[in-house]
Amino acid sequence: MIQGAVGHQTYDPDSPKTTTDCIWDMASVSKVIGTTTATMILVHEGKLDIESPVASVIPEFGVNDKDKITFQNLLVHDSGLIAFRPYHKTYTEAADVMKAIYNEKLVYETGTKSVYSDLSMILMAEAIHRLTGLPLEDYLRKRVFAPLGMDHTGYFRLDHAAFGTEVKRDDCVPTEKTEDWRRALRLKRYGALGSEKLFGRNPEFIQGEVHDPTATVLDGVAGHAGLFSTVGDLSRFMENFLLDQPKVIDPEVRNQFIQKQGDISTRALGWDTKSPKGSSAGQYFGPKSFGHTGYTGTSVWCDPEARAFAILLTNRVHPTSENTKIIQFRPKFHDLAWKTALA
DSSP states (O other): OOOOOOSBSSSSTTSOBOOTTOBEEOGGGHIIIIIIHHHHHHHHTTSOOTTSBGGGTOGGGOOTTOTTOBHHHHHHTOSSOOSOOOGGGTOOSHHHHHHHHHTOOOSSOTTSSOOOOHHHHHHHHHHHHHHHSSOHHHHHIIIIITTTTOTTOEEOOTTOSOSBTTBOGGGBOOOSBOOHHHHHHHHHHHHHHHHHHHHTTSTTBOOSSOOOHHHHHTTTOOSSSOEEEOHHHHHHHHHHHTSSSOSSSOHHHHHHHTSOOOSSOSBOSSSEEOOTTOOTTTTTSOTTOEEEEETTTEEEEEETTTTEEEEEOOOTTSSOTTOOTHHHHHHHHHHHHHHHHHO
16 A cells, blocks of 8 residues: 655645645535445344434434435435535534524435435434434444554544643644634633634644534534545555455445435435546556545545555635635546556
């Protein structure tokens, strides 16, 4: 297995160099490494039937014609829910965001098309919480991260300084400039002294705090974003994921979840699959490849037939998310990774 790091954490000439021990904001890669993996475990244990209605676990959701939406609809993003809503502009409490999601109306008929939706995975995480009785981060720590030795992977709740005894916010790579709404939220929740204690070491940039705005209002832990990790920990996860008998998930359930689910989209269950029309996975990863990308500049792609995977961790949103060159870079990276590892 080849691992490496290039560049610095910021554009400051005195900024630390990146290393393979750097901790990165996973953004939407959280959806698969975290939420989807927890879902697989619950399916294997018979605690969750993905064909059952979401309202069977979250009754508050079964309003406004959403009573027939299933967990499978959430996982393949064809539920009818809107892709994104800027809840952070309206709400400052997690409970109010969840109530708003429960009361959302459909923006298209369920099952008729695919619209990639953060709301879907936020709901999946809430279901996991209700089915297990544990917060998402505690369940994943117990069932996935600790058994796999992923000691530098976890979620930062906003009112905690760390998610592990050896992991601090300062260990994380900075992302975007701190927004005014984020400063106001910190001040409202923790006051001036509390905000300074938790976030004051690098006030100009977000560091060791989830970049995603909805996940921020959800206290840093959400089904769609919030996970932080290293290239080493993710490599450990993917190596185990590819085994004939993975340590934390059932192989039959794994195989079910990485298969494309229909003709409406390229979506598998939680995961995405490679599009024949062009993919961030590049040209060499095979047609059965599966993966996921993250807004902050992260991605994981895997070719199960070649038993090969590639992990890309960047903070492309630093200092601003207006830089979109990652779109052109990702396929080039994956082509180079394939040539280097398998040529």
